[in-house]
Amino acid sequence: MGNTAALVVDDDNSSRIILASMLENAGFDTLTASSGSEALKLVTESEVTLVLSDWQMPGMSGTELCEKIRESISTRYIYFIIITGELEKASAVTAISIGADDFLTKPVCNEELGARLNSATRILDLQMKLSARNDFLEVSYQSVTTDLKIAAKVQEDLLPRRFRLSGMDTNWFFKPANFVAGDMFDYFPLGEDHFAFYIIDVEGHGIASALTSFAINNQLNPSSHGICLQALRRNSDMKDVVVDTLTNLNKQFENNLDSSRYFTMIYGVMEIDTGQVTIAQAGHPAPILLRKDCNIAEALGDGGMPVGLISDAIYGTIECRLQPGDRLFIYSDGMIECQNNAGVFYGSERLLREIERSKNISIENLDTVFSDNIDEWNETERYDDDVSMVIFEYTGKR
Amino acid sequence: MNFKTEIKEDIAILTVVASRLDASIAPELKKVVAGIVGDGTTRLVLDLEKVDFMDSSGLGAVISSFKLTGQKGEFVICNMSEAVAEIFSLTHMDRLFEIYPSVDEGYQKMCA
Secondary structure (H helix, E strand, O other): OOOOEEEEEOOOHHHHHHHHHHHHHOOOEEEEEOOHHHHHHHHHHOOOOEEEEEOOOOOOOHHHHHHHHHHHOOOOOOEEEEEEOHHHOOHHHHHHHOOOOEEEEOOOOHHHHHHHHHHHHHHHHHHHHHHHHHHHHHHHHHHHHHHHHHHHHHHHHHOOOOOOEOOEEEEEEEEOOOOOOOEEEEEEEEOOOEEEEEEEEEOOOOHHHHHHHHHHHHHOOOOOOOHHHHHHHHOOOHHHHHHHHHHHHHHHHOOOOOOOOOEEEEEEEEEOOOOEEEEEEEEOOOOEEEOOOOOOEEEOOOOOOOEOOOOOOOOOOEEEEOOOOOEEEEEOHHHHOOEOOOOOEOOHHHHHHHHHHOOOOOHHHHHHHHHHHHHHHHOOOOOOOOEEEEEEEEOOOO | OOEEEEEEOOEEEEEEOOOEEOOOOHHHHHHHHHHHHHOOOOEEEEEOOOOOEEOHHHHHHHHHHHHHOOOOOEEEEEOOOHHHHHHHHHOOHHHOOEEEOOHHHHHHHHHO
16 A cells, blocks of 8 residues: 555645655655645545645635535545644634644644644544445445345246136235245146145245245245155145145255244145145145135134144145135235334234225236235335235136 | 343243344344253243244244253243234144243243
């Protein structure tokens, strides 16, 4: 690193020359100016970080110069020492209050100047280290933000398309608390006669949770390598199919003593031609059923053990037979635990009532209806937890 | 401090002082319990009286704490608020733990 660049400002020739040589001797690269305006120009055009300026000068005074520098230079810190005459000593306080860092009294003695310069160098060094660290943080932050945006796009691309699948019309909305979420959901035809769906919520939220949700998504898919189809082929009873899938998942994710990265989940499989649905509720909020011929929405199930939390977890199932036009809602706890500004939870009861109110709205508009509804409740733009909801409407036998 | 520990005989009574047992203090709970177990106490009464909100990370930390006490350890939970009890019920963790309405009852049960 080069020497600190200093600037001596004084309208008096001899004072200026003496001060400049004192600074040179102290190891500073020194420039000089005979007026405030000349000094301002030099400060703007050079890398000066230390200014020693006389107070009383024709035209721009030392304090005015200090104010102008503070106004116009924001990219680096300039340490400003003002030099006063013996009679103006009290005014030094004023100078410091308008932005000068220190003061010296004429005649300037070498010893005092040395002490003031040491203090200036110390502060400028700190300032420089801080600014370098800030630059580094800024670059790092930009890089992390860019990566997160890419990850968010990858996660979004993993979410299913909203369209009519064999036997089901679907719709959903998804609001990550950070760029990426621990919430994830999907649905797909399973084999030739079934339709499978799931929603998961990995403990916590943010990057670590999102990575786990990616890993789970990788396991739960309609391919022959996926555990869903394997379970379907191994079992004939639908209850066994669903329980087998969850037990298998639990084995894969329950291998850590500290129980971090466990997840809650709804996993369901429907026989397309009969509308018979078998669901496992693994610690996840209850699915809600709204029958076409009924105005009351019903929460199904009384809970179950999450996946990856304890070994040998036991899973049960919920059964229901859908009729054409019946709707099934699955959602994450971020929905019902969303608090408004007064601290009131959105809550399961409110969700049931809103679902009932939405009965006559076409399924393709329900994502907007519920997304707007929760936005209105949340009041602020940021969410404390990921919020997601998936909606199914049975369309009947193929 | 979010947690307070009192050792009576060879039983640790661990009180959560914070009202929210969530992601912000869950790692600290695990650390505190690891410390208690490290000092040789594996019988633990967890007092949740002050907790009126628990999220998934909080629940994870409670389960981790339970696992930390080991096979020979004992772990009971006391003073659950309605909201916390709901989470234990939703996740069926109420079937895994002994739960008591007060610290005294939990402690007495452990001494018996």
